Amino acid sequence: MRIFSVKNVVMVGFGQITLLDLDTIDLSNLNRQFLFRKKDVKQSKALVAAKTASAFNPNVHITPLHGNIKEAQFDIAWFSQFDIVLNALDNLDARRHVNKMCLAANVPLVESGTAGYLGQVQPIIKDRTECFDCAPKPTPKSFPVCTIRSTPSQPIHCIVWAKSYLVPQLFGEDEESGGELDDAENKGENAQEIANLRKEAQAFKAVRAALRTPPSSEKPEASRLAFEKVFRTDILNLLSMSDMWRSRDPPVPLNFDDIRNGKFDLPSKPSKSKTNGTATTETTAKTNGSISNGSSSRSSASTSTETLVNGSSSKQASSSLKDQRELSLRESLEMFVSSTDRLAARLRAGEDTISFDKDDDDTLDFVTAAANLRSAAYGIPSKSRWEVKGR
């Protein structure tokens, strides 16, 4: 998008252009941003675009800058040097920032954006038009698919993943769930990542089949298959996309047997809190099958994740959880296995599909356990409240 406007600005013959972009060129940019070639991948977008576009009009001077517009060096004085600023940003935060800076520097701003087939352009001139923040912008209600499916950073991401993705994938209808991914890429989410997620979805078929056939001693348990698929194979697969983890902490693949035998240790990072087999925190309060909305107290010495407390009344789990103790990684694993077994038994007993219901203990257990395991794999810190039921 922004690249096309660079082309047009150059063709029309603006005299001096400063081009600023934080990003580097991704393989997936090539088929829609045509100032870039394959050899440019991983280079600064601003630098390459400036070089390519300059060729079209030698009278235009382009100054490329590879940086973040929110950096302190881009102050009001810096903004004041321009006659006009064109925004082609992809996030609300940066847009608001540039809006403020342009108002402060009294420089006209052309604000623009697209999503799928929709787009908008708005000129912003101080005291003459409304500004970007004059009309409240709706905060996005849903999470980006890639956040839920590949790069969670908050407990809620893991809960949404378990509830809206994993449960339907394993126990729901066998329908092509590509719609969500289609929408995501229409909104311009990372194409390579989405292709990867599509592959991942395919592999669910085998696990689905195992959950629906009677267990036998020759075959591995369905719950183990499910575990291996989502907490090991998928994570290894994601790790192979090294670009994704350059600016984030990579997830850690979980090991079924090691966790069961108490031998699994998550690598500890100073910046992260971890759940491990020896969690000693106090707990979130639990009342009769519901998880309290927050107000969890945490022990000062603890490094453990505030973990979902199971609200189940199922025979196996309830006794051990009566004291509202937080689950250890191992307990999460056991709960994952037992709830998967219970759900699989229900499928085999003739239930067509099972979807998440907060009043259905088996699914609540499953979601709780799966979300906990995923949080552990992603080293997700525990500052926010966990509400499985409420979400």
Place this chain on the structure above:
Amino acid sequence: MIGSFGMRDSIVHTGSDQQTIYRLWAASGQSALESSRILMLSSSATSTAIMKNLVLPGIGHFTLLDSTTVQPADAGNNFFLNGFLSVGKSRAEEALPLLNELNDSVNGAAVVKSVEQVLETEEGREWIRSFTLVIAHNPLKGTLETLSRLLWEDPANPPLMVVRSAGFLADFYIQFHEHCIIEPHSETAPSLRLTKPFPALQQWADSLDYKAVDPTEHAHIPFVVILIKEADKWRAEHDGNFPKTSAEKDAFKARIRALQLKLDEENFEEAEAQAVRLWREVGVPSDISSLFSLSPLEDPPQAPSSQQAQHSPSHSVAANGVPRQQHNAIFHALLRTLEKFVADPEGSGCLPLTSTLPDMKTDTESYVKLQRLYKNRSREENARFKELLKVQYPDLQIDESLVDLFVKNAHHIKLLRGKRWGAWEEDRASVGSALEFMTRETATHLALSALSTLQSKGIDVTVGALTAEIQQYVGLGVELPGEVEVAVGEVARSPTADLPNTAAFLGGMIAQEAIKMITKQYVPVNGYCVVDLVDTWTGIVGQ
């Protein structure tokens, strides 16, 4: 430096990468796109901008037909030429390599000939007819008339997109006989059959006793069931009628509100909010039933040999025993079957049920139960539709998945009938009335038409000459509104400028319409779409 510009060394347009961006129109649309062949008349800045946006998504083939050489003006505005190095060379041949580089899987060609030359021979005309779509940018008036008439001769000929631009003003038109759309990607929700519930659903509503369920269940009765039950009660007291007047509608909603046992029973709130469905839902919406009266277009009788060449066997259906070709025969067969389906005495008189339910406040058990009822019913109706199709068209070869798609989209299907390029202007009354009600759009369109006429006659483009020409179109007695003066002024100011910005804007817009035509998805513009980038608006006249 300029000459070394390349879009991409080796392209990533393979496998899943390609698909990721173009899933907007699904595999079926992508495959239609990949097998399409586009003829582009001219290789101006606007033409190449359009082609850029068709090459990137991956059409099969394009030909640039252009006999002109690159002028300095082209070098300054056309991104796809090699700047001033291209001056004096064939414009089509110079533009081709950079367009080709955008996508390895697209096959492009440059033909250095004028359209006029090609139109002269039967071989040339046949060649033009062999494309999927023909796009022309700023063609000469006489040429356009010949071309549009040629392509209008037979509904099986390719659609023609005519793009005219001058400075910041432009318009475009798609000439087609008939365009059938099974997937318009409509946002409107299909009927839930609340006014004519199918037996299993009715049974649920009948068996529901508000008093017999416990408070939790009461708060989770799906709104669908509540509405059916309450509508039945209402109709029993009102001679079988649904609430009609606004007082009745309010009374009906008040009844639902009164059923709420506790304030937080959201399912009843939902029922109240959704009650509108009861007075809006009809068995067959009028925009669908109006299609039933359309008979298929018949291609003009021709020598059998050329007839064969133009149609695949699956498209040939004998109508009334006469071996003539029907245009869009399969769509019409499905449409006829749909008509039979709604008239079926054993059926409900409604369009086939879709199984997708909206979200609602209920418990899993009820939702799944409801889902199952809708799914089963829609399966039955789908089977019934196929039965009727089989009876009606026993020899029709049709992919079952296409029938499924049609049945699923029965609420949304569209059939557009178009007009020949220029036919609208021949209807003076229509143009006069448009000038009154769609003033700026009509004024701009007429100014572009006048420009084209003057250019073809070799008359100098002046405000006076343009205005006189427009006066001719609308009739000498008609007073021209001020908008004509504005449009004429702008056209006279820049009669021949092909600006990069206008070209880029048109490139996106026209490629998008071309994709709609090729994929037969989404609804294309039917009429003259007029673009004004001075005041930044678009509008459509001459539908």
